[in-house]
Amino acid sequence: MFTSLISGTWSQLRTLGMVFLHAFRRRETVNYPDEEVYLPPRFRGRIVLTRDPDGEERCVACNLCAVACPVDCIALEKGEKEDGRWYPSSFRINFSRCIYCGMCEEACPTSAIQLTPDFEMSEYRRQDLVYEKEDLQIDGPGKDHDYHFYKVAGLAIAGKDKGQGPDEAAPVDVKTLLP
């Protein structure tokens, strides 16, 4: 009984010492917000809508992000510009529901929707977490610098007629009988 009292006390004192010694170790926590946090480039945070290399909206309102979203927090409506491009006439993400899973980015066929390493989105009112298109649209191409959907889609839009895309043959002349 006497030995266990001795060893118990020693153990307590040793623990206190060890904890005390930790005060001199290197910090693992970051002094956020005074200090900036390092986030890897693939960190999934705030969602943005990007533009293609020509500066046009990349989103073509195909709705694949919306259907891929497991919490159904993306809603958008299709519009059509005069040049024939589809675009989202409205685009809304309810970030109070978003779980930042990145499935929308994975589903996007035009690299329009991308997740950025930004998580600083806190608001005092939940309603302010509903982002409309103007809150989402950015001016750059995001992570994908080259992709230009309408160049490869085969669709005719103003400035790119049928057959003018790479790997597109000139439109068929139905009146010719030549092979």
Place this chain on the structure above:
Amino acid sequence: MATIQVDGRSYEVDGKDNLLQACLTLGFDLPYFCWHPALGSVGACRQCAVKQYRDADDTQGALVMACMVPAADGSRISIEDEQAREFRASVIEWLMVHHPHDCPVCEEGGHCHLQDMTVMTGHSRRRYRFRKRTHRNQYLGPFIAHEMNRCITCYRCVRFYRDYAGGEDLGAFGANDNVYFGRHREGVLENEFSGNLTEVCPTGVFTDRTHSERYTRKWDLQFAPSVCHQCSVGCNISPGERYGDIRRIENRYHGEVNRFFLCDRGRFGYGYVNRDDRPRRPEWHGETEETVTLDVDEALDRGADALREARRVIGIGSPRASLESNDQLRELVGQANFSTGIAEREQVCLTRMRRLNRDAGLPTPTLRDVESHDAILVLGEDLIQSAARLGLSVRQAVLARRERLAEARGIPAWNAEAVMTLAQDARHPLFVAYPTATGLDDVADRCLRQAPDDIARLGFAVAHAIDVKAPAVEGIDESTKATAEHIAETLLAAKRPLVISGGSLESTAIIEASGNIARALATRGRRGGLMLVRREANSTGVELLGSRPLEWALDELTRGAADAVVVLENDLHQRLPSGRVERALSAARTVIVLDHQRTSIWERADLGLPAASFAEGDGTLVSLEGRAQRFFQVFEPRYHRPETRIHQGWRWLQALRASLKRRAVPDVTLDAVTRDCARHHPALAGIVEASPSADQRVSGLKLARQPHRYSGRTAMRAHLDVSEPRPPQDPDTPFTFSMEGYYGFDRPRREVPFAWAPGWNSPQAWNKFTDEVGGHLRGGDPGVRLLEPTEDIGDYVNEIPPPFTSGVGEWQVVVLPRLFGGEETSSRATPIMARAAAVRLHLSEEDARRLEAEEGDTLVVETSLTRLSLPLRVDTTLPSGLVGVPAGLEAALVTGDRAWLSLAPEGEEEPP
């Protein structure tokens, strides 16, 4: 029946089918493109390859196209065979070689047969790295968008358009790798069934242009089983809603009515539901010109107060409103004060038609059954304009001679090319008697262009020629007599003769003539049919309520016998001359209008209550074959527009009645009002059975209105409030306003909001819901038939009009029904307005010459009631003495009116 072996297991199938049909009926997923249940097989796409074995000893087998091989007894096939799978995968890969990379911006994406088949065969990577073929597109009118790059040359479009629907302006052009499907030059597709191309085309070449502006993927649409309100045929539709607007109408398969196809008015005429100017809140138009919008309780109070002060309240019903709404109005005002809201001349025709349906001795066929009649006489109807989908069925009946001929030579009916080549122009006889050219003339044996009275005389003469006991026509000329005898002989020679007539020309004589023919055929023991065309979606049903016509109601108001009126979904100006309507309305102290459109009557009302259109309400309609069918609410308007106060007509009227009696407004459900309606009208007792009641459950679940992939639920209304409200509850129907509930195909059910099966997102998924492909819904086809013929055949009617003679300087008006623009609600839809042809006055060549008028000159047509100036169209088919006026222009012009024509004086132009 035949027994076939598929992958080593034996199945019973119909030996008349081909292997593809048999496999699909058995529920196997076998990919295909060019075959269509209604169009047959041509073996063009090579997609449905399976391995066929000669016998049990044959281990080698041979690849065959399932759609081109009969499901003969003892056939042994393998779908899963490795070689067959590889073959199918490589066919898809070839088809995809030139397919553009534009699914994200394709309106077919998400309900695309090509996508489904590509996934089914497992093709996922394009190996072809060379240049893709491209095509120029064409403008094809306000209904159809064209993107030829997506074509896989299955030829379904031209087979439907030309061979099935009789269109002429869509064709296949070019050769070998350059085949092009389009018009010879850009322009509006002329055929009235062009909208079906969007469903027939397995990919996105032809898509719905009316939907494109505010496009929504199929998985994002909320659907409900509905019934088309645009004519009396009663086609089943699946309207799709998103954000509180109807975005698209899809065909809903009904094994006895529309099956796979709709007409363009039904498919594209929904735009009136989305109009910005629709009344969405109750409105009070007081004496001070100013319009006050009210909430529900205030509106009911004011309405009840006004009605309480009235000495007597007249109720005017409507043939475009549901039975329930009409019945609730009748309950509100009492039977003695209720009018059907149908003009007398039309109601007389409806009553005659209802009697004939019961006592002419011949049953009313369903649309599918129409297709199995082998001689058809159409009296006084241009079916393509007045009941278009019926016209399409008549065309199939006439073309069905091909299949009879093929059958005699042992060629199966599904072998479309062989059947067509064999039959060439052989057709079943069709006779059309109508004042001018009709949409079925190209397949008709004889087209008799006559005045309405002469059509009736011809009909009576045919009846007399079939049965001498039928009254003879006095003073008939030799050629008409010969024609009548020829028609009579042809009808008698047929196995199943069909007589079609209707109320389009508003002539009871024509209707009775068709009745006499039916009686004569029945007396001679022919197993025929009699089909009578009504004008509006619920004309048949409202007539069964049995009440007085609109003229009576107006007269009661005008002479001061009543001082208040409740008008239900009825623009009276479309039915009777405006002067008469105005006189009656100004005599009334209180005018209450329920409608879903801002009509001229709505503007005129003291109190306007916003009623639900077919998209926001439930109810029952009775179609021209006497089939009571229920349509269900597609969406709850308050979910997206919380300020709206739209309710079903019957709900408003029920509440108004309670307020009037100073009682609390009861919670009333659709089932209760339907039961009430059935109880009040013995003739309508069957409507309760028209669809399952609200407590129907499948495996304990309600039925889902939304596909399970429905997206955006937590965002689509987040701009209004980030806390999502509970989804609207639906106590009236077995459906939910969410994706929660049953949406599958394996448990039979009658009312299917949308067709989806695993791997089948396109309309081809309907094959999973039917007992056999192109058969009936496994849960039974929706609706109940109310008008069955009785045993006794009524007596012949002797109301033969004198022959038509044209007076000097005087014409007889013939109002010509119009598919586009001739109907009250659909003509408020923008695409229909764009498609409607310019209105013209039709006049024969001789008459035009007599007036010294030329095509395009403005003519003034004057009757005792009205005056109208319109540009002239010289109609070479119209008999002289008649002047054709397009329907939907002027209610004061009625078929049979005397009219005077003159060239418009200089400077007088047509009204816009």
